[in-house]
Amino acid sequence: MKKPSFKFKSLTEADLPMLADWLSRAHLQKWWREEEITIERIRDKYLPRIFGEDDARPYLVYLDNSPVGYIQFYHAWINQAWWPDKPEKGVLGIDQFIAEENNLGKGIGSRFIAEFVKQLFENPEITEVRVDPKPDNERAIRCYKKVGFKKAGQINTPDGPAMMMVLKRKTFLGKYQ
Numbered sequence: 001m002k003k004p005s006f007k008f009k010s011l012t013e014a015d016l017p018m019l020a021d022w023l024s025r026a027h028l029q030k031w032w033r034e035e036e037i038t039i040e041r042i043r044d045k046y047l048p049r050i051f052g053e054d055d056a057r058p059y060l061v062y063l064d065n066s067p068v069g070y071i072q073f074y075h076a077w078i079n080q081a082w083w084p085d086k087p088e089k090g091v092l093g094i095d096q097f098i099a100e101e102n103n104l105g106k107g108i109g110s111r112f113i114a115e116f117v118k119q120l121f122e123n124p125e126i127t128e129v130r131v132d133p134k135p136d137n138e139r140a141i142r143c144y145k146k147v148g149f150k151k152a153g154q155i156n157t158p159d160g161p162a163m164m165m166v167l168k169r170k171t172f173l174g175k176y177q
């Protein structure tokens with residue numbers, strides 16, 4: 001069977017109506033917080049990311065040339081208010097979702113996240129990548145464990161309680177090289 005091929009394309013302004021449509025879907029409501037999903041609010045939030053004026057860098061995930069999801073990384077040391085341990089330079093955070101509900105739980109997320117993290121670690125300055133799912137997001141936690149993230153304890157973020165999960169460069173390279 002042909003190995004699926006994932007590509008990450010920087011989000012553009014032209015993608016925002018599609019992103020707004022995705023974000024309004026029922027399977028994301030509990031796990032992806034948006035205060036209000038109107039095209040104006042989505043533009044206000046995501047245009048600074050598109051233009052590099054925000055610490056998050058947004059991408060669409062393509063599987064065999066079709067957009068299937070969204071992923072972003074952010075420089076965790078810039079927004080020191082987010083995590084209680086105030087991470088050092090070199091620590092990145094990621095957030096992601098799959099657009100179609102019937103694509104959940106089929107191994108797509110763990111494969112594109114592993115590929116994205118591999119690309120992040122190509123920068124030698126990156127020491128670790130973290131995710132902070134809600135503690136009851138069992139599907140996401142299971143997915144991140146498969147990629148190699150390890151639970152590092154429950155924390156409180158401005159978004160509420162979260163399970164901190166950490167993937168260190170050494171662990172990742174040991175698993176995938």
Ligand SMILES: CC(C)(COP(=O)(O)OP(=O)(O)OC[C@H]1O[C@@H](n2cnc3c(N)ncnc32)[C@H](O)[C@@H]1OP(=O)(O)O)[C@@H](O)C(=O)NCCC(=O)NCCS
Binds near residue numbers: 032098131137
């Ligand atoms: C989180 C997300 C990106 C993971 O991608 P995915 O393709 O669903 O993940 P995978 O299929 O690779 O792995 C999920 C695992 O959880 C399992 N799973 C599915 N539903 C589950 C549930 N309700 N409880 C526990 N495990 C569950 C799957 O069987 C799979 O494990 P397995 O491969 O051992 O069988 C995707 O589920 C998603 O977009 N969820 C909605 C948005 C979201 O939660 N985003 C994350 C915010 S931190």
